[in-house]
Amino acid sequence: MKLCVDNDWLRRQIGNDPIADVEAGRVIRRSADVVKAAEAAAQPQAVAVAGAPKREDAPLALLIHMTRRRDRLTIAQFAERIRVSVDEIATIEKDPRYSPRPRTIHNLAEYVKVPAKALLNLLPDAPVVDQSLDEAVYKFAASSDDLSGLSRAERRGLNDFVKFLTAYKGGTEADGK
Amino acid sequence: MKQIIATVPLFDLGRGAFCDASLFQGIDLDTLRSIEADWTPIFDAAAPENPPEDAHWEWAAKALQALQNPLSYELFGIEADARTQGMMLVVKGGPKCFSRHPEHPRAPLIYVDFLATAPWNRPGLTATPTYKGVGRLLFMTAVSLSIEEEFAGRIGLHSLPGAEAFYRNRLNMTDMGKDDAYQNLRYFELSTTQARQLIAARP
Amino acid sequence: MKRTMTLNLTETEMTVLERMCEEKGLSKTALVRQALRLYKSVDERLARGEKVFVESADKAEKTELMVL
Numbered sequence: 350m351k352l353c354v355d356n357d358w359l360r361r362q363i364g365n366d367p368i369a370d371v372e373a374g375r376v377i378r379r380s381a382d383v384v385k386a387a388e389a390a391a392q393p394q395a396v397a398v399a400g401a402p403k404r405e406d407a408p409l410a411l412l413i414h415m416t417r418r419r420d421r422l423t424i425a426q427f428a429e430r431i432r433v434s435v436d437e438i439a440t441i442e443k444d445p446r447y448s449p450r451p452r453t454i455h456n457l458a459e460y461v462k463v464p465a466k467a468l469l470n471l472l473p474d475a476p477v478v479d480q481s482l483d484e485a486v487y488k489f490a491a492s493s494d495d496l497s498g499l500s501r502a503e504r505r506g507l508n509d510f511v512k513f514l515t516a517y518k519g520g521t522e523a524d525g526k
Numbered sequence: 527m528k529q530i531i532a533t534v535p536l537f538d539l540g541r542g543a544f545c546d547a548s549l550f551q552g553i554d555l556d557t558l559r560s561i562e563a564d565w566t567p568i569f570d571a572a573a574p575e576n577p578p579e580d581a582h583w584e585w586a587a588k589a590l591q592a593l594q595n596p597l598s599y600e601l602f603g604i605e606a607d608a609r610t611q612g613m614m615l616v617v618k619g620g621p622k623c624f625s626r627h628p629e630h631p632r633a634p635l636i637y638v639d640f641l642a643t644a645p646w647n648r649p650g651l652t653a654t655p656t657y658k659g660v661g662r663l664l665f666m667t668a669v670s671l672s673i674e675e676e677f678a679g680r681i682g683l684h685s686l687p688g689a690e691a692f693y694r695n696r697l698n699m700t701d702m703g704k705d706d707a708y709q710n711l712r713y714f715e716l717s718t719t720q721a722r723q724l725i726a727a728r729p
Numbered sequence: 730m731k732r733t734m735t736l737n738l739t740e741t742e743m744t745v746l747e748r749m750c751e752e753k754g755l756s757k758t759a760l761v762r763q764a765l766r767l768y769k770s771v772d773e774r775l776a777r778g779e780k781v782f783v784e785s786a787d788k789a790e791k792t793e794l795m796v797l
Contacts (some may be wrong), residue, residue: 350551352532353670353679353725360535360544362727363659366696368539370650370688371661374615374640378569380558383601383613384590387553390599390617390639392773448780598766619766634753634763676759 407445408486409471414442415507416461419499431456446473463514470517485513528552528603531667536606537658547606547657549667553613555590557603560610568645599639602667604660612643612660616668618675625680626702629717635680636672641665650688661689665697669721679721684711698724736761 375386417427424442428435433453440447449457449472458465470482489510499507528550536547550557593601598619604611615638617623622637643660645651669679684705685693690712693699699714716724736757738746750760771781784791 350531350667350671350674352534352549352666353673354666356533356535358725359659359663359666363535363537363544363662366658366662366692368649368655368658369661369692369696370648370686371665371692372640372642372648372686372689373638373683373693374686376686377561377565377613377640377642379566380562383553383558383561383615384593386615386639387593387596387599387601390615391593391596392770597769619763620770623763630754634755675762676755678754 407473408489409449409468410442410445411490412461412471412507412510413438413457415499415503419504419507421498431460433457448472461511461514463511464517467514467517482513482517485510528554528557531602534604534663536604536611536660536663539655539658545606547604547611547663549663550603550605551600553590553593553601553603557605557610557613558590560605560608561613564609565645568651572645572651600671602664604663606657610644611647611657612641612664614641614664614668615639616671618671622682625682625715625717626713627680627700627715627717629719630680633680633718634675634677635682635715636668636675636677638665638668638681638683641668641683661692662696669716669724672721678718679716679725680718681716681721682713684708684713686711690714 375382377383377386413427417424420427422430424438425435428438431438431453433450433456437449437453441449441453454468454472455465458468461468471486489506491506529552530548531551532549533546534549535544537543538545599615599617602614602616604613617637617639619634622639623634625631625633625635627633641661641664644656646656647658647660649655665681668681672679672681681699683693683699690701693714694701697716698720699716700720702713702715704710705713746757746760749755750757753760753763755763774781780793782791782793
């Protein structure tokens, strides 16, 4: 690569530049920062969209967990019932950022008896575009407590949430079409 | 692979005169060692942080192999006195390389992922900086790459707070305001017209 | 070192390429290079099992990008 200006130009400009900080972008303090930056640049991150809040809670994990407890199923039994791997169910319950495969969503929706599209709105990468869904998730999360078997209040919370999802019409079209 | 592109002038503030420095493209283990040995202790003395878990040379050497033939970015460095005086990583393609400037929305540009100078060259860290010109040299390298990639000199970057005046006033970039998608740092762009004017500038 | 190749495109593909080159102020080589960088980055993410979404301007709709 050839520089677009010559050294005379550079001398003149540098001579007139103030003694000033010039740092831009990410902070580099050690060699690991350089390597990490290069690795990230090799696989560009999506530009974060301002004003599009992401789900911090894990309503899908909670829905599975509560449904399992209602039906007194272990992770293995539940996974078998909805015909997906044990690993995937365990990951969904453990990792709030994990997005399950479309087939898992489909089978889960069938089991819980809600539209698959409604479940897509509970994924970590679904944009929160509907306050009513947000409120329903919040109410559902608040109603649960991790005791064995469901209490009457928890059962009511789960039923209300499933009812809400069944009737839910808003949200995204993110169904992979 | 690290290769020398040019011998460039750097202003030695101690002597009050220009000296020769080398402009490199790419990176090697020596550069990483220089940053770790020369930069890091000064930064840590100024504001200690927990050392990263993976600061082992085996790891660095392995990582370097993967960085040898980049498709989407370039690394540049300035060396003088056998020390790394500054480094820059620029991105050539992907989501950050679309212009936000009203002059040419979505036109491709070179995005400066980081531009960093050695701590002894930073007036914010030392009362008597060693060299002046590292930022200007690296920035003009990015402009040159932008021209070579047919991006007409267009550059985008997020300035750290202390450097905003340099990008706004000395390089005449357009201040596009705070970017809440990038830690609220101000985003600057050098448009096609501004790049042309910058290169033609006579002090 | 740069290498040269011949690219066979249909009439429609060539029209799109030329229109985008005109719009972006790029040569065909530079445009294909940019397309390759973007394609590779998207493909690598999908290969790792990640998802790529496209959001409408009013943020009301978000669709998953499927690359075949």
